[in-house]
Amino acid sequence: MRIAVIGAGTAGLTTAWLLTPDHDVTVHEGARHPGGAVRTHTLDTQRGPVALDLGAQHLSPGEFTAHRALRRLLGVGEDDETTVPLTLTVTAAGTETPLLVTPDAARDADAGRTPVTGPAWERIAAFLAETARPEPVGTRATVAETAETAKVGDETLDKVLLPWLASYSGCRLKDAAAMPARYAAAWALRTPPDRPEDAALWTNLTGGLATLTGRLAHALGDRLRLSDPVAAVSAQGPGGSAPLTVRTTAGGEYAYDRVVVATPAAEAARILAADPVLAERAVLLGRLPYEPVTVALHRDPRFMPAERRHWSAVNIHAHDERGEATFWFGAAGAPDVFKSWITHRDQPDDVIRTERFDHLVLTAEADAVRRTLHGLRLSPHLQLAGSYLHDIDSQESAVRSALHAAQEIDVSGSRVARLRAAVRTETTS
Ligand SMILES: Cc1cc2nc3c(=O)[nH]c(=O)nc-3n(C[C@H](O)[C@H](O)[C@H](O)COP(=O)(O)OP(=O)(O)OC[C@H]3O[C@@H](n4cnc5c(N)ncnc54)[C@H](O)[C@@H]3O)c2cc1C
Numbered sequence: 001m002r003i004a005v006i007g008a009g010t011a012g013l014t015t016a017w018l019l020t021p022d023h024d025v026t027v028h029e030g031a032r033h034p035g036g037a038v039r040t041h042t043l044d045t046q047r048g049p050v051a052l053d054l055g056a057q058h059l060s061p062g063e064f065t066a067h068r069a070l071r072r073l074l075g076v077g078e079d080d081e082t083t084v085p086l087t088l089t090v091t092a093a094g095t096e097t098p099l100l101v102t103p104d105a106a107r108d109a110d111a112g113r114t115p116v117t118g119p120a121w122e123r124i125a126a127f128l129a130e131t132a133r134p135e136p137v138g139t140r141a142t143v144a145e146t147a148e149t150a151k152v153g154d155e156t157l158d159k160v161l162l163p164w165l166a167s168y169s170g171c172r173l174k175d176a177a178a179m180p181a182r183y184a185a186a187w188a189l190r191t192p193p194d195r196p197e198d199a200a201l202w203t204n205l206t207g208g209l210a211t212l213t214g215r216l217a218h219a220l221g222d223r224l225r226l227s228d229p230v231a232a233v234s235a236q237g238p239g240g241s242a243p244l245t246v247r248t249t250a251g252g253e254y255a256y257d258r259v260v261v262a263t264p265a266a267e268a269a270r271i272l273a274a275d276p277v278l279a280e281r282a283v284l285l286g287r288l289p290y291e292p293v294t295v296a297l298h299r300d301p302r303f304m305p306a307e308r309r310h311w312s313a314v315n316i317h318a319h320d321e322r323g324e325a326t327f328w329f330g331a332a333g334a335p336d337v338f339k340s341w342i343t344h345r346d347q348p349d350d351v352i353r354t355e356r357f358d359h360l361v362l363t364a365e366a367d368a369v370r371r372t373l374h375g376l377r378l379s380p381h382l383q384l385a386g387s388y389l390h391d392i393d394s395q396e397s398a399v400r401s402a403l404h405a406a407q408e409i410d411v412s413g414s415r416v417a418r419l420r421a422a423v424r425t426e427t428t429s
Helices: 010-022 065-073 118-132 143-149 154-167 173-177 210-223 265-272 276-287 364-374 395-409 414-428
Strands: 002-006 024-028 040-045 048-053 081-085 088-092 201-205 230-235 244-248 253-256 258-261 290-298 314-318 323-328 338-342 351-360 382-384
Touching (some): 002 010, 002 244, 002 253, 010 024, 010 210, 010 258, 010 395, 010 414, 024 210, 040 351, 065 395, 065 414, 118 143, 118 154, 143 154, 154 173, 154 323, 230 276, 244 258, 258 395, 265 276, 382 395, 395 414
Parallel strands (some): 002 024, 088 314, 258 382
Antiparallel strands (some): 040 048, 314 323, 323 338
């Protein structure tokens, strides 16, 4: 079959890689580089080059089984991985003493860190415990509802909990309050530390996540067409069926038997808008909200807590409307380089690189839209892929969406079978 994949982020690259041995696959990517939300920067330091991820970075060691299975199939092994203790500091804007510095018992003494626990720590723990319970709040309770049940209190809610949860997607505090609590807190719930006084340990790739997307892209060779944005997809057959025509902004027009749209949802809605049948079915895609975010890689310590003993891997500066996150690469042994979501404050000094992203904001309404999308068939010959379709919008959900799309096209494809078997092995090991 002639198959087009639109978008070369993790989801599109994985879909294309899965289908390539058995089909004639072409990937149309709008940007000059593959990877989408994976953007690895190589920094020259006195100790040699260090890879730093500006976009997606953290992988859950316990939960991201499909991603790990894919990594292993592509030869990315344990030697290519490093462990990051995901400690957290939250400081209210205009103050210097943090409201929370989570402990990391195994490393704090050596690292010269001083945890700040107290009431905020206990209330966040109560919130997470309530969120993890199936009853009585149920699976769809919002952050605000769950915080009330857990008696978090206004001070901790507004100054610690909401800024922390909002920082994951760079959204406003009011949007974080409206998120389903289980999704908002999933990053904390899915990989809990062994004991409360330990930090949760997450996986990074030493060469950055581009190690994986680079291998996927390399395997595609000249099937990957960069700087080739797609303007529209339309169906020539009845009811949105094949052949499907892909039109690029450069004026190219190509016919395919199958198309996989692996762009963010809002862009997918735009691409499908020109075809009356597809547009009507895709209208829901346009209702998934994205927040534009700018992330700066820099060396400006003003974005960190005032005292170094309070530094964590993740540092939140809590404003009235947002929680601004600064990740410290030094927590994983790299030099003192930071990546900050620029929301309220001016750009930092000593910027190395800035990148713009659109981040899905998974409010309760967006979650309902997404669940409807799951059962929706846009066309017998057009599939969607993308991290927004599954679970918590992560690298794992991108790979799972790719496997799902590839299976819909060719359930007995050779790499589809290999990845499914590898996921089973990873899940049971
Ligand atoms: C700043 C940030 C940090 C994140 N951190 C993490 C993290 O630490 N861990 C984690 O697991 N997840 C993280 N995520 C979630 C992230 O969204 C997923 O991990 C994943 O990378 C998304 O993959 P995707 O392929 O679905 O979408 P994308 O990566 O967005 O890829 C979509 C691709 O489509 C292309 N495209 C768009 N329009 C067109 C067009 N018209 N024609 C052709 N191509 C087009 C884009 O250029 C892009 O390459 C983060 C996301 C962001 C934005």
